[in-house]
Amino acid sequence: MKAVVYHGAYDVEVDDKPLPRIEHPEDAILRVTTSAICGSDLHLYHGSVPGMEPGQTLGHEFMGIIEDVGPEVHEVKKGDRVVVPFNISCGKCWFCRHQKWSQCDRSNPKGEAGGAFGYTQLLGGYDGGQAEFVRVPYANTGPLIVPDSVSDEQAIFLADIFPTGYFGADIAGVQPGDDVAVFGAGPVGFFAVMSSFLRGAARVFSIDHEPARLEKTKKLGAEAINFNEQDPVQFIKDATKGRGAICIDAVGYEAVGHHKAPQVKHPAYENEDPLQVINWICQAARKFSNVGIPGVYIGAYDQFPLGQIFHKELQLRMGQCPVKNYNEQLMHLIEVGRVDPTPIISNTVHIEEVPESYREFDRKNGVTKVLVKF
Ligand SMILES: NC(=O)c1ccc[n+]([C@@H]2O[C@H](COP(=O)([O-])OP(=O)(O)OC[C@H]3O[C@@H](n4cnc5c(N)ncnc54)[C@H](O)[C@@H]3O)[C@@H](O)[C@H]2O)c1
Ligand SMILES: [Zn+2]
Ligand SMILES: [Zn+2]
Numbered sequence: 001m002k003a004v005v006y007h008g009a010y011d012v013e014v015d016d017k018p019l020p021r022i023e024h025p026e027d028a029i030l031r032v033t034t035s036a037i038c039g040s041d042l043h044l045y046h047g048s049v050p051g052m053e054p055g056q057t058l059g060h061e062f063m064g065i066i067e068d069v070g071p072e073v074h075e076v077k078k079g080d081r082v083v084v085p086f087n088i089s090c091g092k093c094w095f096c097r098h099q100k101w102s103q104c105d106r107s108n109p110k111g112e113a114g115g116a117f118g119y120t121q122l123l124g125g126y127d128g129g130q131a132e133f134v135r136v137p138y139a140n141t142g143p144l145i146v147p148d149s150v151s152d153e154q155a156i157f158l159a160d161i162f163p164t165g166y167f168g169a170d171i172a173g174v175q176p177g178d179d180v181a182v183f184g185a186g187p188v189g190f191f192a193v194m195s196s197f198l199r200g201a202a203r204v205f206s207i208d209h210e211p212a213r214l215e216k217t218k219k220l221g222a223e224a225i226n227f228n229e230q231d232p233v234q235f236i237k238d239a240t241k242g243r244g245a246i247c248i249d250a251v252g253y254e255a256v257g258h259h260k261a262p263q264v265k266h267p268a269y270e271n272e273d274p275l276q277v278i279n280w281i282c283q284a285a286r287k288f289s290n291v292g293i294p295g296v297y298i299g300a301y302d303q304f305p306l307g308q309i310f311h312k313e314l315q316l317r318m319g320q321c322p323v324k325n326y327n328e329q330l331m332h333l334i335e336v337g338r339v340d341p342t343p344i345i346s347n348t349v350h351i352e353e354v355p356e357s358y359r360e361f362d363r364k365n366g367v368t369k370v371l372v373k374f
Pocket of ligand 2: 038039040041060061086160312
């Protein structure tokens, strides 16, 4: 079968790989119909994630048709159309029984957090779903059946980024009437804006420097702040009469630092500043508020503004989204037409075009979300 394989930094190729097999009685084999490229895949693409080994099939956002199931699978059957959370969760350990799906104790013998598809060895090294077929472990727990009225183009977002955007708003404790600042207008930021409005936010500020992305969050009702043109902290302070906003970081450690000098643009992230967003948030956050950080951070950072966090009594909450806590409810919102995730899609490609799509998504340039059709 064809699969998108990591060969090293900036080197992703389409390889022929053997078909996956049932390895455990609770496995299912999924024939992938739609898959997607995520901002988290870009961290891999940049070669900046520890424990990433050549040969790994990429892709943690996928859906499709169940092709085969092991003898202990009873929650799905051959022919079911499902979307699969990126977290791999056994469903039975202490953490799964307490709905902390992203910290499953059984799915990742190689590391502390739970397993995930198509990611580093430190998250279990499972092959992912940017491929024609994928093995889905613990198939009684992960796959969510998709109603006929919901298209692939809508349901695919329930594998990761719609739940993750919602998770950002949830851990930030967004309440009706809050003013919310979402840093990053990429796919996760887009869904964090949508989710903040779903939770009753009064105003949502969307901060980025990519005009095409800000256009999309503006259409959701957000007030766009291009940080190349305006100081986001000052804007948020002025707009909230000095009180500040509930803040969500949908950027993570590959944040572009803001410098008054001419911007050095992507692709090489030469002007990266992993603490740029955290520093802005510490200044713009409402005192005594929660900060939601779905953006990924890796490693240790110097000069973390702990004093300001203490002084303003900010509570930081971060980590992998436990997708299963949100995907079913968000599916229902899509099913009844309350929300439509599809405007974030900019490109739909075939698997052969995926290596080029990684390059394009990395450069941004109007690319907001790439779907892969099989
Ligand atoms: N916690 C989770 O479970 C989870 C799940 C999915 C994605 N993520 C993470 O969420 C983050 C966003 O994902 P994505 O798919 O939207 O990625 P993306 O790379 O497409 O988008 C990131 C956006 O941030 C913008 N940006 C860069 N520097 C900025 C700054 N200083 N201020 C404001 N915006 C800035 C970029 O221009 C870009 O539009 C990534 O770190 C990704 O790994 C986490
Ligand atoms: Zn993702
Ligand atoms: Zn578990």
